[in-house]
Structures are given as C-alpha cells and as structure tokens.
Amino acid sequence: MKLASLSKLERDKGNFDKAVGYFRDAMRYTSEQSSVGSGILSNIMAAEGVLGNIDEAIRSGRMAQRFFSKIGNNEGLATVYWKLGNALIESNHNEAQRLLKYGRRIFIRLGMKKEAERIQSLIH
DSSP states (O other): OOHHHHHHHHHHTTOHHHHHHHHHHHHTTSOTTSHHHHHHHHHHHHHHHHHTOHHHHHHHHHHHHHHHHHHTOHHHHHHHHHHHHHHHTTTOHHHHHHHHHHHHHHHHHTTOHHHHHHHHTTOO
16 A cells, blocks of 8 residues: 555544654655645645644645745645644634635635635634
8 A cells, every 4th residue: 555545544544643654754755846745745734733743734834835836736725724724723823814814715716615615614
C-alpha cells in the first residue's frame, strides 16, 4: 500500500499521530514545491491542528500556501486557508476568522458552494 493511502487511512480512522508520520515519510519522496508535496503539507497541517500542534500546523500550512499561490492553484489555496483557520480557532480566533473568510471567498469565486457553506459554519 502506498504511503499516501496509509496516511489517509489512518487520518480517516482518527489516528492523527500515525497519519502525520506516514505523511512525513511520503514527503521524503517528493518536493514541497510540487502539487503532491503541497497537498501532503496541507494534510500534515490539518492533522497537526487536530493534535494541537499549532506551530507545526502553521509551518506546514504556510509552506503549502506559498506553493499554491505561486502556481495559481486557488482551490488548494482556499483549502489551506480553511484548514489553517480551523486549526487556529482556539488559539488565535481573529486570525482564524480572517483565514476562514478569505478561503470562503475563494471557494465562492470558484463556484464551490458546498465548501463555502462548510466554512460559513465556522465563521462568527
């Protein structure tokens, strides 16, 4: 089974520590300056956020954000804002709200109403 599949399986089972380990292993075989690498970083960011490792979530999220911005991948960028905003809700509410609103605006522009609605439920 591929590392990406193992990572996602563990994440979906709620085993975020194991998922992060597998995602980090997968990063050894790709560049953070690729769509695949940025996607993996986005998943690391989300899992670290759930685990409460906010500094690591921010670090991974910012790396993914830079690459998605560079290549113009707006869906990836909106997803990073969503996941990072969600991770920051408890520790930095104002920044979380800013990121969530920005991600929501991008999803609306892309016509991704379902994602925009899911973010809306986190905005206060």
